[in-house]
Amino acid sequence: MSDVARLAGVSRTTVSFVLNDKPGAAIPDETRRRILEAIDELGYRPNAGARALAANRSGWFGLITEIVTGPFAAEVITGAQSRAWGDRRFLLIAASEGDPAQEAAALDQMLEHRVEGLLYATTWHRAVTLPKAAREVPTVLVNCYDAEGELPCILPDEESGGHRATRRLLDAGHTRIGFINLDPAIPAAIGRREGYERALREAGITPEPSLVIPGWATADGAYTAACELLDRPAAARPTALFCGNDRMAMGAYDAIKERGLRIPHDVAVVGFDNQELIAAYLRPKLTTLALPFEAMGTKGVDMLAALAAGQPLDTHRVTIDCPLLERSSV
Amino acid sequence: MSDVARLAGVSRTTVSFVLNDKPGAAIPDETRRRILEAIDELGYRPNAGARALAANRSGWFGLITEIVTGPFAAEVITGAQSRAWGDRRFLLIAASEGDPAQEAAALDQMLEHRVEGLLYATTWHRAVTLPKAAREVPTVLVNCYDAEGELPCILPDEESGGHRATRRLLDAGHTRIGFINLDPAIPAAIGRREGYERALREAGITPEPSLVIPGWATADGAYTAACELLDRPAAARPTALFCGNDRMAMGAYDAIKERGLRIPHDVAVVGFDNQELIAAYLRPKLTTLALPFEAMGTKGVDMLAALAAGQPLDTHRVTIDCPLLERSSV
DNA sequence: ACAAGGAAGTAACGCGCGTTATTAAAGCGC
């Protein structure tokens, strides 16, 4: 920077003013041009670390996930990343691998790097408890919530998702809709079932509990559940299946095809999660709902930026809709 | 840090010595204990940015990928990440989205952050040309190579992969092995075909060109190709299919099942890429080869660490084996 | 002609730390 100043025939301060577009500093165009030329000629690059030190603003946000691999975390990262870079902020990403020790170590490193905020994301919607150190810095939870309900969080709107999926099947003319659910104890399963039942009631149909079977989140479990549903007498057999996730839909597909039934003519299927590799390549392609991971990532950075700037949050608990992806299974 | 020094009754320098385990500095246990106690009591955390500035070592490596989403990039990141954190180094990750402008911007930011090395990873094995700015810092290519052949690179061993897949089918007793290949012009397709033919020749079988058909990397393309192969007269029909990737294997599965043939009894299948969501949930589960993305990521950080330390590289071009994942389709 | 005010630019300090050169005290052999 001193070299630039010397070459441009000004002081280092002036160079700094130009680089930061300092408001209130009167820099004639001619001087500015000389400085920019010098920067270009010398190939000068400001040192981000030194700037951070002097300005007392690191520009970093931390992002802790359980695993970096896996489509979910990757999408959150994508969303957060793009939003952050656009804002000239940067993401220090760490994976906890589900290990509290690694998680604590990662958090330590982040605090040493003076992150201005922390994003904590989980693979599936559930409650979490953070290490105490997380209180030292603004924190936003993504796809999870803390038991004490103190931290702001961003969650998928499971209820409206279940409603939307069911509604889609109702619109296609189905009235007996089987629901192969996830583990019934988790928030996703509870919310989606509520949405499912609300959609039915809104259509004037009384929810039939026997049409709801847990598939335990596996393809095999869903296969078994689908067999059970499809082998009922014709009058009780569902003409559509709403599956808790796409892997489960895969199992359901097998059960359906095995019985010589066609999708969607004989049985329609809606999945959940939009696991691209499954949904887009099943035959026929699977209509499913997407968990809005990328949107949750960007929203997380937004909220963090607000918090870091000292602004209050309008909403402490944000829910984001799960969009329906129309393919060929309905 | 001054507070710590004051509380411990020593100078800031002494605190620094303790923090860095400075060799040659004689610190009595008693003094060290007092300092560590003071650190603990005050909850002091060193400022990583300031350390970097003073020591002139940022501790950062940059990682540029085309997309952060997608299983490939995610695995590379996982590998690089775990290796880097273990070494107290950190990854500044950016996605180019295939856009040269974004790529250049990302690189600029990385250089401003004074990364000590750059990892450049692509989604599929191919040649690349880097922005000139990349020359300013040690660079290692992952899953790609530069046309000039100047930069060190890490590549999957396609030839041995093709050989291993074919060998597995030969070992299972197959002699007419169809190969539904990727776009024949790309390195992966070329290497794997070489391996395929070598394995055949080693088994005393003359490669039959008509058994090799491009599937153009899509499930539909592979489906068409598989139909063509399976509809040949019995004597010319392959009893096993080696597919260029798992999506293509998915298409092949459909063609096989449609004809009432069973996997693996009538037709065995080997895929490539180990796209977990497909390979592990197809029925029967798909035997496939994994691209060693995670290993490539860790190796990349290793090489970068060596380069950043000024050590010469033993090998300029590293290839890593593609392991066979045994499931149920052979 | 002169004060007032703005335009253009600078010197100097501090951010939090690593590191070198130096000092002061303590131990040791005789």
Added chain:
DNA sequence: GCGCTTTAATAACGCGCGTTACTTCCTTGT
């Protein structure tokens, strides 16, 4: 008791930059 080495610790500088307080020069109005 004296010189010499080791031990323990420190003052002071610099890393690359942002920022504040200050100076100098030019314009403008009267």
